Amino acid sequence: MPILKITGLEKKYATGDLALRGVDLSIDAGEIVAIIGPSGAGKSSLIRCVNRLVEPTAGSIEIDGIDVVSLSGSQLREQRSRIGMIFQSFALVDRLSVMENVLCGALSRTGFWASWFRKFAEGDVDRALTLLEKVGLSDHVNKRADALSGGQRQRVGIARALLQKPLLLLADEPTASLDPKTSKEVMTILRELVTEEGLTTIVNLHDVPLAKACATRIVGLSAGKVVFDGPPSELTEAVWETIYGEPEMAG
Amino acid sequence: MATRTWQRPSKGWWDRPAGRWAIGITIVVYLVIALQAIDINFARIARGWARLFEVGVGTQTEVVGQKIGEILRGLGESLAMAVIATPLGILLAIPIGFGAAHNVSTKWVYYICRSITVLSRGFHEIVIAILLVKMVGFGPLAGVLTLAIATVGFYGKLFAEAIEESDGSVREAVQASGAGWLQQMVFGIIPQVKPRMIGLGLYRLDINVRESTVIGVVGAGGIGATLETTFDRYEYVASAVILALIIGLVFALEAGAGWIRRRYL
Structure with missing residues (x-):
C-alpha cells in the first residue's frame, strides 16, 4: 500500500489562478521523490496541500490510509504532526535558540504549559541533541537561531522536521536560498538522514542536476499537471523539453 | 534615433x-x-510671555514648605497609579490584541476585539476619569481604572498591528508541526513581536505617568488636584515645584526605559 496517494488533486486560488489541474501521484514508503518544474508549475501548492497549509479545491489525499482533506481540529493537528516540513526561507524562530527551534518539532506531543516552561520530554531532548549532532551543530545548541549562517539555519530546519518522527517529510525548495556549494552540503545531509531513517520524502527542487543526484524518483510538474514520473535515469533531453518547454541549455 | x-x-x-x-x-x-x-x-x-515667568517667581514661597508633604504624597500616588495600571492594562490588552490581529484571529473575534480597542480609544482619559469617578468615587482607584482602560485601547491596537506585520512563514512552520493555536502564538508569534511588546509597554508607562498627573483634576487621584489648587490660589511657586518634580519623574522614567531597552532589545 502506498504511504501517500493523491487522486485528482486540484487547487484554484481566490485570485483565480489554477495551480493544480488534476494531479495523481502515489508514493511508496522509503521513496525519495524530487518534484521538478518551472516556477508556477504548482510544486509548492502540491506539497502544501499534503499538510493542508493550502486547502485543496478538489481531489483526495490519503496518507497511510487516512484521507487528510476532510480532517479538522485536533485530528488535523495530529496528522500534521506526522508530516515534517522544511521551508525555503528556513522559517526558524530567529529570537529563540537553536535547541528551542529544534524542540518546536515536539510541540504536538507536549502540553501547553510544559512547552511554555520548556519542560520537554527527556526522549525528545535527547533526540534533539542527537539530531543536532548529526547535522553538525553540536557547538551551536544554545546560540540564537539568527546568529547562524544560511546553511546552518537550514540544518536546524532539518533537525526540527526530523524531531517530529514523521511518517512523511516534505521539503519546499530547501536549497533555493543557499549558494551551490552549501546547497549540495545540505542536500547530502538531508539525503543521508532520510535514508538512515527510511523516511519517505518529497522534495521540491528547481535545480535538476541536484534532484537527479539525490532522488530515487523524479516527478515533473508543468502547468499544474504531472508530465513526467520515473527514475532519474529516464530524465532525457526530450522529457526535459516537455517539463520546461524548451531544450536543456547546451554545455 | x-x-x-x-x-x-x-x-x-x-x-x-x-x-x-x-x-x-x-x-x-x-x-x-x-x-x-x-x-x-x-x-x-x-x-x-511675561506672565509665564511669574510662575516660579511668586511671593508665596512659604506655601511650598507647608505643602511639600502633600505634593510628594500626590506625586507618589500618581506614579503608583501608573505603575499599577500599565501592567494591568497590558494584561487585558494582550488577548484582545491577538483577537484583533486578522492573521491569527477569526472574523467575528476580530470585529469584537477591534471594537473594544476603538471604544477604549474613543474617549480621552479625562472623559473616562469623569465617568469612573461617578462610578467608584473620588480617589486613585478611579485613576487606575481610567489608565488601564486607556492602555487596553492603545496597547491592543499597536500589539495587533505588530502581530499582523510578523513573518507568517515562522508561524506556518510551527503550525505545520502539528502545534496547537496557543503554541503557535507562543513559539511562532511572540518571539517575533517581543521587542515591540516591551517597547510599547515602556512607552505606555511613560504616557500613563503623564496622564496620571492630570486626571487628578477631575478627582481621580494623584498630583493633579494639588496642582490645580495651587493654580487657583496663585501659589505659583508651589505650582513650579510640582511641574519641576513631574519633569524630573518623566526624565527618570525615560532613563530607566532606555536602560531596559539597551539591555533587552
Whole structure:
C-alpha cells in the first residue's frame, strides 16, 4: 500500500489562478521523490496541500490510509504532526535558540504549559541533541537561531522536521536560498538522514542536476499537471523539453 | 534615433498636475480660513510671555514648605497609579490584541476585539476619569481604572498591528508541526513581536505617568488636584515645584526605559 496517494488533486486560488489541474501521484514508503518544474508549475501548492497549509479545491489525499482533506481540529493537528516540513526561507524562530527551534518539532506531543516552561520530554531532548549532532551543530545548541549562517539555519530546519518522527517529510525548495556549494552540503545531509531513517520524502527542487543526484524518483510538474514520473535515469533531453518547454541549455 | 521619453502613468485625477494643484490650493485656503477662525491675538501672546515667568517667581514661597508633604504624597500616588495600571492594562490588552490581529484571529473575534480597542480609544482619559469617578468615587482607584482602560485601547491596537506585520512563514512552520493555536502564538508569534511588546509597554508607562498627573483634576487621584489648587490660589511657586518634580519623574522614567531597552532589545 502506498504511504501517500493523491487522486485528482486540484487547487484554484481566490485570485483565480489554477495551480493544480488534476494531479495523481502515489508514493511508496522509503521513496525519495524530487518534484521538478518551472516556477508556477504548482510544486509548492502540491506539497502544501499534503499538510493542508493550502486547502485543496478538489481531489483526495490519503496518507497511510487516512484521507487528510476532510480532517479538522485536533485530528488535523495530529496528522500534521506526522508530516515534517522544511521551508525555503528556513522559517526558524530567529529570537529563540537553536535547541528551542529544534524542540518546536515536539510541540504536538507536549502540553501547553510544559512547552511554555520548556519542560520537554527527556526522549525528545535527547533526540534533539542527537539530531543536532548529526547535522553538525553540536557547538551551536544554545546560540540564537539568527546568529547562524544560511546553511546552518537550514540544518536546524532539518533537525526540527526530523524531531517530529514523521511518517512523511516534505521539503519546499530547501536549497533555493543557499549558494551551490552549501546547497549540495545540505542536500547530502538531508539525503543521508532520510535514508538512515527510511523516511519517505518529497522534495521540491528547481535545480535538476541536484534532484537527479539525490532522488530515487523524479516527478515533473508543468502547468499544474504531472508530465513526467520515473527514475532519474529516464530524465532525457526530450522529457526535459516537455517539463520546461524548451531544450536543456547546451554545455 | 529620437530620444525616447517616459512618464509615470497617473493613478487618477489626484495624481495629475491639475489635480495636485487643486488639492494643494484647497489645503492652503482651508488653513487661511481656519487661522482666522482661531482669532490669534498677538498682543496677548506678547504679554503672556511675561506672565509665564511669574510662575516660579511668586511671593508665596512659604506655601511650598507647608505643602511639600502633600505634593510628594500626590506625586507618589500618581506614579503608583501608573505603575499599577500599565501592567494591568497590558494584561487585558494582550488577548484582545491577538483577537484583533486578522492573521491569527477569526472574523467575528476580530470585529469584537477591534471594537473594544476603538471604544477604549474613543474617549480621552479625562472623559473616562469623569465617568469612573461617578462610578467608584473620588480617589486613585478611579485613576487606575481610567489608565488601564486607556492602555487596553492603545496597547491592543499597536500589539495587533505588530502581530499582523510578523513573518507568517515562522508561524506556518510551527503550525505545520502539528502545534496547537496557543503554541503557535507562543513559539511562532511572540518571539517575533517581543521587542515591540516591551517597547510599547515602556512607552505606555511613560504616557500613563503623564496622564496620571492630570486626571487628578477631575478627582481621580494623584498630583493633579494639588496642582490645580495651587493654580487657583496663585501659589505659583508651589505650582513650579510640582511641574519641576513631574519633569524630573518623566526624565527618570525615560532613563530607566532606555536602560531596559539597551539591555533587552
